[in-house]
Amino acid sequence: MGHPFHLVEYSPWPLLGSFAILCMPVGLVMYIKKGDMILMSLGLIATTIISYLWWRDVVREATMQGLHSGPVISGLKMGFILFIVSEVCLFFSFFWAFFHSSLAPTLELGSMWPPAGIAVLSPFQVPLLNTSVLLLSGVSITWTHHSLEAGNHKSAVQGLLVTVILGVYFLWLQYGEYAETSFSIADSVYGATFFIATGFHGMHVLVGATFLTVCLARMLSLHFDSGHHLGFLAAAWYWHFVDVVWLFLYVSIYWWGS
Numbered sequence: 001m002g003h004p005f006h007l008v009e010y011s012p013w014p015l016l017g018s019f020a021i022l023c024m025p026v027g028l029v030m031y032i033k034k035g036d037m038i039l040m041s042l043g044l045i046a047t048t049i050i051s052y053l054w055w056r057d058v059v060r061e062a063t064m065q066g067l068h069s070g071p072v073i074s075g076l077k078m079g080f081i082l083f084i085v086s087e088v089c090l091f092f093s094f095f096w097a098f099f100h101s102s103l104a105p106t107l108e109l110g111s112m113w114p115p116a117g118i119a120v121l122s123p124f125q126v127p128l129l130n131t132s133v134l135l136l137s138g139v140s141i142t143w144t145h146h147s148l149e150a151g152n153h154k155s156a157v158q159g160l161l162v163t164v165i166l167g168v169y170f171l172w173l174q175y176g177e178y179a180e181t182s183f184s185i186a187d188s189v190y191g192a193t194f195f196i197a198t199g200f201h202g203m204h205v206l207v208g209a210t211f212l213t214v215c216l217a218r219m220l221s222l223h224f225d226s227g228h229h230l231g232f233l234a235a236a237w238y239w240h241f242v243d244v245v246w247l248f249l250y251v252s253i254y255w256w257g258s
Helices: 013-034 038-064 070-102 126-149 153-180 188-220 230-256
Strands: none
Touching: 013 038, 038 188, 038 230, 070 188, 070 230, 126 153, 126 230, 153 188, 153 230, 188 230
16 A cells, blocks of 8 residues: 555544534533523434444454554554543643632632532542542453453453443442532532532543443454454543542542532
């Protein structure tokens, strides 16, 4: 071919995916203003379907067509690293908002943090349990990675299954925590920063658990071996990023912020 990279075939998914994603924020504005969820729901459904089809094509390129050569894999790794860097910037903005309000509380907040009237959650109950769950999931996904590189397929499947279960358990615990909080996202800047930061992290856990579930299905279909498992490696990097962000959230919002 004369070049080390892979020229992808013409695909409708980038254009269609951008329109589907656009429908979600526009639909969210319509829901806030008019209470109409139709456009937002359609955007979410379309984005999910297009993501599945796009992901399917990438899996076919890597597994069936053998188009992911060494230079291509290096480029994909760099692209995913840049994606994680962009996610770091997103969460940095949440932490900036939290510390901007908490380090120098204004008169409107009663010159105190947490603001008056906010009954904060104990950091040594469900949040501590959630921290333990995510740390254990970080151990289990590392176990999976080492098993995969050692060619131990059965052990790798077991470790990945444990990781997915722990991720789902984390989401279930966080749902229970949200159901029991005495404040809402509308209660002062504390409620806004708390639910935005922890809620977006919960969304990332959901995405990561979905990512790992797809990797589990691919692993059961023998798509990965000791020398070719970029899809799993990307999922593992993403999951470790989610773990680290939660540690910062726990220390700053749940423990120091309370």
